[in-house]
Amino acid sequence: MMLDIGVTSSIQRDRLISILRSIDENVFHCVWIGEDLDKPYDVFVKASFTLMNTYLNVGIGITSIFFRDTPTIARAAASLSEVGRGRFRLGIGVGGLQHLRSMGVKVEKPISSMRETATLLRRIWRGEIVSHRSSRLNLRRYSLCCPYSHMIPIFFGVRGLRLLELAGEVSDGVILSGPKTYLEEAVCAVRRGAEKVNRSIEDICVVVWLPTMLTLERKHLESARRIVAFILADTPLSILSLSRIRVDDVLILRRALAEGGLDAAARLVDDEMLNEMIFYGDAGDICNSLLSLERIHVDEVVYGPPFGVDEAESIIKVAEAWKRI
Amino acid sequence: MEEDMKYGLGVNADERLQDIVESSVEMERLGLHYIWVADSPSLRYSPVIASAVAERTSKIRIGLGLLSPLIHRPNHIINSLVTLMDLYGERFEVCIGPGDINQLRRVGIDVSTVKSLPNLLIRVREEIDAGLRREGFNVKVWIGAQGRRLLEISRFFDGVLLNYARPKHVEWAVNILNSYGKDGLYVGVYAPSYIYKVRDESLYKLLRVSSATVALGASDSTLKRLGFYERLRGFKRLLAEDSRLEDFLDEIPDDILEEFAICTCRSELTRIISDFKRLGVTHVIFSYPQVLSWENSAVLSGLPA
Numbered sequence: 148m149m150l151d152i153g154v155t156s157s158i159q160r161d162r163l164i165s166i167l168r169s170i171d172e173n174v175f176h177c178v179w180i181g182e183d184l185d186k187p188y189d190v191f192v193k194a195s196f197t198l199m200n201t202y203l204n205v206g207i208g209i210t211s212i213f214f215r216d217t218p219t220i221a222r223a224a225a226s227l228s229e230v231g232r233g234r235f236r237l238g239i240g241v242g243g244l245q246h247l248r249s250m251g252v253k254v255e256k257p258i259s260s261m262r263e264t265a266t267l268l269r270r271i272w273r274g275e276i277v278s279h280r281s282s283r284l285n286l287r288r289y290s291l292c293c294p295y296s297h298m299i300p301i302f303f304g305v306r307g308l309r310l311l312e313l314a315g316e317v318s319d320g321v322i323l324s325g326p327k328t329y330l331e332e333a334v335c336a337v338r339r340g341a342e343k344v345n346r347s348i349e350d351i352c353v354v355v356w357l358p359t360m361l362t363l364e365r366k367h368l369e370s371a372r373r374i375v376a377f378i379l380a381d382t383p384l385s386i387l388s389l390s391r392i393r394v395d396d397v398l399i400l401r402r403a404l405a406e407g408g409l410d411a412a413a414r415l416v417d418d419e420m421l422n423e424m425i426f427y428g429d430a431g432d433i434c435n436s437l438l439s440l441e442r443i444h445v446d447e448v449v450y451g452p453p454f455g456v457d458e459a460e461s462i463i464k465v466a467e468a469w470k471r472i
Numbered sequence: 473m474e475e476d477m478k479y480g481l482g483v484n485a486d487e488r489l490q491d492i493v494e495s496s497v498e499m500e501r502l503g504l505h506y507i508w509v510a511d512s513p514s515l516r517y518s519p520v521i522a523s524a525v526a527e528r529t530s531k532i533r534i535g536l537g538l539l540s541p542l543i544h545r546p547n548h549i550i551n552s553l554v555t556l557m558d559l560y561g562e563r564f565e566v567c568i569g570p571g572d573i574n575q576l577r578r579v580g581i582d583v584s585t586v587k588s589l590p591n592l593l594i595r596v597r598e599e600i601d602a603g604l605r606r607e608g609f610n611v612k613v614w615i616g617a618q619g620r621r622l623l624e625i626s627r628f629f630d631g632v633l634l635n636y637a638r639p640k641h642v643e644w645a646v647n648i649l650n651s652y653g654k655d656g657l658y659v660g661v662y663a664p665s666y667i668y669k670v671r672d673e674s675l676y677k678l679l680r681v682s683s684a685t686v687a688l689g690a691s692d693s694t695l696k697r698l699g700f701y702e703r704l705r706g707f708k709r710l711l712a713e714d715s716r717l718e719d720f721l722d723e724i725p726d727d728i729l730e731e732f733a734i735c736t737c738r739s740e741l742t743r744i745i746s747d748f749k750r751l752g753v754t755h756v757i758f759s760y761p762q763v764l765s766w767e768n769s770a771v772l773s774g775l776p777a
Binding site: 159187188193194219223225226250276284285287288289290292293 | 487488489514515516517520523543544548551554555558577578580603607714
């Protein structure tokens with residue numbers, strides 16, 4: 148199993164550099180960058196900067212296929228693959244529905260749109276002249292000007308079971324997030340999809356990205372509760388119903404979030420929710436918890452954010468513990 | 473006081489990334505002021521290329537564009553600029569415009585059906601301005617213009633990049649700009665270029681491609697005014713019918729293509745520059761394929777201020 152590290156596109160330059168300097172490149176395998184749709188940062192530019200400042204793989208995890216059109220994603224990813232000389236990985240997904248809606252972006256037919264996007268991206272990267280018409284796209288003898296020698300791995304960052312099955316059918320990898328007890332069900336769905344097309348789960352790189360926090364003191368978990376409240380507010384109830392988290396409790400939390408803000412919602416995050424949504428403890432606890440996911444065929448686990456009280460020190464400690472274990 | 477002429481190199485983002493970056497480093501060393509990274513649906517993604525250029529340079533200004541709001545939402549443009557400036561400092565500028573109609577057609581966008589394009593561009597410029605100001609940045613926003621409609625709205629921008637190469641065409645555009653007067657408007661010439669010491673036919677061939685792209689992307693009214701419409705309309709139709717430029721490039725007359733490009737030896741360039749300067753041009757950007765030859769890019773050192 149590989150250990151990755153995760154940041155988001157809104158991370159400031161100095162913090163990103165500090166994290167990249169803390170990374171032991173013999174321990175970590177990939178830097179994943181999540182796209183903050185509500186912050187004014189370009190995830191592709193952040194990925195480019197990261198590729199030029201580390202020797203690790205760098206992945207976008209994820210960008211919404213509804214936020215940018217397919218040719219733009221294709222050429223941005225191809226550019227990044229060239230910047231990183233083949234170290235770039237592209238994560239695509241539907242994206243946060245609330246954010247997309249607030250930006251006036253329509254989300255229609257997510258399953259067929261994801262399949263269509265993955266297929267077209269590969270055709271474009273292969274240098275084909277592509278003609279294709281659908282409700283979202285109209286490509287007429289479209290091609291990229293320059294050929295790309297690297298086939299970029301496509302990861303699906305999706306949660307619904309049907310989308311996970313699709314990931315099993317067509318993706319190179321899948322980025323899973325959500326309650327821990329849901330993850331097993333999610334991997335099963337990926338496996339089902341893979342088997343439908345005579346692939347195996349081993350053909351798909353399964354990545355798990357949950358918030359992770361190195362902490363020895365309970366009081367530091369307060370910031371983790373805020374993160375969990377925020378994530379629970381955006382997690383579909385169908386996903387929560389596959390976990391140990393009680394859906395009714397989440398509905399109450401959402402109401403609190405709407406009426407009293409994040410602090411009010413964070414106060415309703417109980418230990419069950421915390422345990423389901425976040426990895427925490429000392430460095431050894433965290434590494435053992437992450438490694439335990441190997442039994443459900445997880446290939447890579449992402450450490451961070453919030454990392455810990457002292458980010459750089461936490462990253463170093465987790466890397467040391469990972470090496471020991 | 474009259475400002476010194478500023479020079480830049482346009483990169484098309486379909487060269488090898490390493491070549492673009494190395495040329496940019498060389499241009500900075502030679503004292504050029506700008507690298508403009510072109511953008512179109514079939515080229516590399518310009519903000520990523522700009523970041524690769526910025527990573528290896530420290531002073532040279534980097535222009536993004538032309539970015540078409542028909543494929544880039546205003547918040548995408550803002551996000552790219554904010555991220556680039558956060559990472560590499562405030563040395564970025566942006567040019568917006570409709571974009572190459574033939575390239576846009578390839579991704580399903582028919583520019584002729586876009587309602588009130590000038591108003592759209594003005595609105596996008598305002599949104600970019602407001603978004604960047606919110607983040608504490610102030611960036612020069614240019615418009616890429618060729619025809620009268622866009623020249624007339626240039627006054628709403630910080631500068632205008634003219635897609636012309638000949639002083640007589642620039643003069644026509646500048647007269648329109650002057651009639652709508654805006655003090656301090658920067659006027660740039662952005663043209664396919666090949667300035668050489670010794671002419672290389674393979675580069676000249678690439679210049680023809682670049683020049684044909686501009687010529688066939690021009691509006692019918694622009695081509696009529698220049699007297700090329702009748703001779704080019706057949707080729708325009710072929711592109712509209714999804715033929716590819718390389719299928720008929722050799723049939724496009726040289727004399728037309730040369731009207732859209734700066735193709736000259738270094739000694740002759742000084743005279744052209746002085747004509748531009750007399751017309752009020754403040755920036756000259758030598759676009760593709762100038763970047764492809766290091767030897768020929770070196771001829772851009774020591775241009776008149």
